Amino acid sequence: MIDPSADRAVFRQLADILRSQIESGELGPGDPLPSELRLAQEYTISRTTVRQAIAQLRTEGLVSVERPRGTFVRVPEQVEQITLARGDRVVARMPTDAERRSHRLGEGVPVLVVTSNDGTIKVHPADRVQLGRP
Structure with a gap:
């Protein structure tokens, strides 16, 4: 449940609840999240707070927003094995807009x-x- 008097921001508490449902399989890949309105009513919070929680989950790569259809649990992509040769260097970073599109x-x-x-x-x-x- 969400505790408005807790030290943790309300949107983070909602994100924690939804993340837990995704990780437990209660919300599976491709499943829609409840609507913003439904989440706001169920947890007695504002839609702005719900949007912040969904934005947090998007940033984590757990959900995708498909306007106007709604928000869905991301379907995991097929994983490719990359073999590194001796001396290869790997750096992680956020993609450019062009890389994100391609x-x-x-x-x-x-x-x-x-x-x-x-x-x-x-x-x-x-x-x-x-x-x-x-």
């Missing part, structure tokens, strides 16, 4: 930039790759 990245999803020994640079969506060594 990789169809949700908000809050970082990219992994792999620089090989020969200077070749490849950008990979961090939610779709698993790095390994030979």
